[in-house]
Amino acid sequence: xxxxxxxxxxxxxxxxxxxxxxxxxxxxxxxxxxxxxxxxxxxxxxxxxxxxxxxxxxxxxxxxxxxxxxxxxxxxxxxxxxxxxxxxxxxxxxxxxxxxxxxxxxxxxxxxxxxxxxxxxxxxxxxxxxxxxxxxxxxxxxxxxxxxxxxxxxxxxxxxxxxxxxxxxxxxxxxxxxxxxxxxxxxxxxxxxxxxxxxxxxxxxxxxxxxxxxxxxxxxxxxxxxxxxxxxxxxxxxxxxxxxxxxxxxxxxxxxxxxxxxxxxxxxxxxxxxxxxxxxxxxx
Amino acid sequence: xxxxxxxxxxxxxxxxxxxxxxxxxxxxxxxxxxxxxxxxxxxxxxxxxxxxxxxxxxxxxxxxxxxxxxxxxxxxxxxxxxxxxxxxxxxxxxxxxxxxxxxxxxxxxxxxxxxxxxxxxxxxxxxxxxxxxxxxxxxxxxxxxxxxxxxxxxxxxxxxxxxxxxxxxxxxxxxxxxxxxxxxxxxxxxxxxxxxxxxxxxxxxxxxxxxxxxxxxxxxxxxxxxxxxxxxxxxxxxxxxxxxxxxxxxxxxxxxxxxxxxxxxxxxxxxxxxxxxxxxxxxxxxxxxxxxxxxxxxxxxxxxxxxxxxxxxxxxxxxxxxxxxxxxxxxxxxxxxxxxxxxxxxxxxxxxxxxxxxxxxxxxxxxxxxxxxxxxxxxxxxxxxxxxxxxxxxxxxxxxxxxxxxxxxxxxxxxxxxxx
Numbered sequence: 001x002x003x004x005x006x007x008x009x010x011x012x013x014x015x016x017x018x019x020x021x022x023x024x025x026x027x028x029x030x031x032x033x034x035x036x037x038x039x040x041x042x043x044x045x046x047x048x049x050x051x052x053x054x055x056x057x058x059x060x061x062x063x064x065x066x067x068x069x070x071x072x073x074x075x076x077x078x079x080x081x082x083x084x085x086x087x088x089x090x091x092x093x094x095x096x097x098x099x100x101x102x103x104x105x106x107x108x109x110x111x112x113x114x115x116x117x118x119x120x121x122x123x124x125x126x127x128x129x130x131x132x133x134x135x136x137x138x139x140x141x142x143x144x145x146x147x148x149x150x151x152x153x154x155x156x157x158x159x160x161x162x163x164x165x166x167x168x169x170x171x172x173x174x175x176x177x178x179x180x181x182x183x184x185x186x187x188x189x190x191x192x193x194x195x196x197x198x199x200x201x202x203x204x205x206x207x208x209x210x211x212x213x214x215x216x217x218x219x220x221x222x223x224x225x226x227x228x229x230x231x232x233x234x235x236x237x238x239x240x241x242x243x244x245x246x247x248x249x250x251x252x253x254x255x256x257x258x259x260x261x262x263x264x265x266x267x268x269x270x271x272x273x274x275x276x277x278x279x280x281x282x283x284x
Numbered sequence: 285x286x287x288x289x290x291x292x293x294x295x296x297x298x299x300x301x302x303x304x305x306x307x308x309x310x311x312x313x314x315x316x317x318x319x320x321x322x323x324x325x326x327x328x329x330x331x332x333x334x335x336x337x338x339x340x341x342x343x344x345x346x347x348x349x350x351x352x353x354x355x356x357x358x359x360x361x362x363x364x365x366x367x368x369x370x371x372x373x374x375x376x377x378x379x380x381x382x383x384x385x386x387x388x389x390x391x392x393x394x395x396x397x398x399x400x401x402x403x404x405x406x407x408x409x410x411x412x413x414x415x416x417x418x419x420x421x422x423x424x425x426x427x428x429x430x431x432x433x434x435x436x437x438x439x440x441x442x443x444x445x446x447x448x449x450x451x452x453x454x455x456x457x458x459x460x461x462x463x464x465x466x467x468x469x470x471x472x473x474x475x476x477x478x479x480x481x482x483x484x485x486x487x488x489x490x491x492x493x494x495x496x497x498x499x500x501x502x503x504x505x506x507x508x509x510x511x512x513x514x515x516x517x518x519x520x521x522x523x524x525x526x527x528x529x530x531x532x533x534x535x536x537x538x539x540x541x542x543x544x545x546x547x548x549x550x551x552x553x554x555x556x557x558x559x560x561x562x563x564x565x566x567x568x569x570x571x572x573x574x575x576x577x578x579x580x581x582x583x584x585x586x587x588x589x590x591x592x593x594x595x596x597x598x599x600x601x602x603x604x605x606x607x608x609x610x611x612x613x614x615x616x617x618x619x620x621x622x623x624x625x626x627x628x629x630x631x632x633x634x635x636x637x638x639x640x641x642x643x644x645x646x647x648x649x650x651x652x653x654x655x656x657x658x659x660x661x662x663x664x665x666x667x668x669x670x671x672x673x674x675x676x677x678x679x680x681x682x683x684x685x686x687x688x689x690x691x692x693x694x695x696x697x698x699x700x701x702x703x704x
Contacts, residue, residue, distance in 0.1 A: 042429070043381075043382035043428065043429060044379050044382065044383075044384045129314040129319070138313055138314070138315055139313065139314035139315075140312075140313055140314070141312050141313075141314055141319055166312055170323040170324070170373060171448055171453075172368065172439065172447065172448055172453065173371065173373060173388075173390050173420065173421050173438070173439060174439060174444075174448065175323075175375065175388075
């Protein structure tokens with residue numbers, strides 16, 4: 001009988017403790033979850049969200065903006081970082097986003113820009129693997145994170161993380177998927193990066209009175225991917241000058257679509273897909 | 285009496301197992317479609333342990349201050365591994381759409397050999413003796429937006445946050461004659477504040493995180509009893525043969541900003557039916573714990589409490605039943621406060637805790653069974669670099685038997701731990 005009483009006591013205390021935790025968690029969850037953040041996609045330590053602008057004094061964005069997913073993909077695919085060989089001083093350009101990152105990001109960012117209001121940005125974080133050695137067989141994962149907004153007919157991207165080393169943590173054999181802090185970029189404070197973003201046709205670094213920002217690019221969708229002519233402003237927003245399609249741009253767009261279909265059907269390798277895509281984009 | 289396992293399941297859980305201390309940062313490389321990384325640590329300490337055994341040849345069975353097994357005073361020097369075993373963790377993962385698949389294998393080699401009594405070390409600490417090695421971790425996992433499944437051997441859920449929040453994870457803590465010869469690990473605060481979460485074969489489900497809240501449940505390989513004190517039934521009479529699965533669960537909630545005010549609270553539970561092979565019937569082991577920690581401006585405070593019937597003390601099912609097969613009650617707690625000095629990053633900390641084991645109906649008041657293991661620890665942990673810590677610790681442990689016999693152990697440890 002004594003043992004029975006002890007067990008009843010233990011169970012009662014367990015129920016009380018569980019209930020207390022559940023109550024605290026429910027209250028804290030309600031208070032902790034930002035009501036003004038909308039998660040559009042989250043998987044494998046990556047995400048796309050709609051969040052408030054980081055600077056209350058910033059001018060409102062031209063949101064909501066209707067951009068085709070392909071237009072966003074082309075814009076992001078045009079971004080490069082400069083790689084300087086310390087031995088030879090030779091300079092090469094490397095894509096900021098991998099094909100997989102583009103597949104994950106482009107439709108969600110396009111969706112986010114269409115849903116966001118003038119005082120909201122689309123934030124993102126992705127992990128891409130970039131060739132390191134053995135002819136690209138060995139790759140280094142890097143984290144890209146930042147905020148995207150559409151303003152003055154340009155897609156703006158402010159990078160908080162630019163191919164930053166992907167670090168996890170392990171405590172007593174327990175791994176955490178959190179990469180913290182993961183910076184999302186700031187309008188008011190430039191973020192220092194190991195890499196240098198490259199200005200290219202249609203892609204320019206943002207200028208401020210204090211100088212050129214290396215973490216902030218403005219992408220002219222018309223110049224980068226004129227095939228993505230689907231830019232049109234929502235009725236509530238000012239109508240920007242939309243990109244104009246050109247014959248060559250449309251042609252390249254079609255070839256890119258065909259290429260993607262081949263990759264989606266697994267008829268060509270990831271490496272072949274990326275190489276061909278870069279080749280096509282370089283023709284723009 | 286049957287344990288209502290649905291009750292335990294409903295209180296299930298797990299948590300983010302990321303303490304601010306003892307975290308190995310790791311980069312990964314990608315080979316083909318697999319992302320691969322190695323992580324772990326190597327640590328080593330010079331330890332000086334002084335033991336005062338109970339007077340008159342009495343013993344404290346199951347006590348964690350010296351003398352509980354071998355008896356007598358002693359003064360030991362060792363170059364040894366601390367609470368955190370040296371570690372080589374291999375991890376590989378690949379993603380497929382929104383799903384991720386991974387494997388983990390962990391090797392834990394020790395520095396020193398052990399003596400014949402050490403349960404964590406090699407059998408010989410002398411010429412031609414070798415160090416020892418554990419293989420604690422091996423699992424597969426896959427996860428997605430729906431949560432994650434892990435199958436294999438990994439840290440148990442019950443009591444896991446207690447050890448992960450223990451500052452002696454970077455140091456040595458209590459040594460006891462269980463590990464006095466060296467071996468792979470010391471005890472830290474295991475058995476003097478919490479029951480060891482241990483490494484268990486399991487199938488674990490972890491829920492997605494809901495604003496910092498997470499649930500984990502695990503179906504666990506059933507274990508047998510351990511008679512550490514010489515006052516209990518052991519696996520010969522109560523073993524896992526014919527036993528049903530164990531069940532563990534944890535619910536946790538993390539909040540705040542790691543750089544500012546932050547914290548975590550958790551509750552976990554464990555249950556297992558143990559069946560007798562010797563005519564004693566069956567018993568139910570049932571326990572739960574609650575804990576929390578908060579951090580602000582370099583300060584961190586941890587408070588933890590557990591209670592159980594038939595779960596034993598120190599390790600799960602250690603001295604869990606008396607010699608008539610009756611489950612014993614147990615409970616324990618620890619509190620800990622640390623402060624990181626601004627600028628230089630040195631962390632100073634102090635903690636105190638105890639684990640209690642009640643007598644079962646068949647235990648006499650004069651029993652030499654341990655009644656209480658308690659300790660006080662003071663430690664200094666200085667980050668020489670972001671990955672190399674210098675450690676100095678002072679630990680005083682006392683074990684008290686139901687008979688009133690007491691044993692005391694004082695351990696001073698100085699060493700280093702490097703994470704990679």
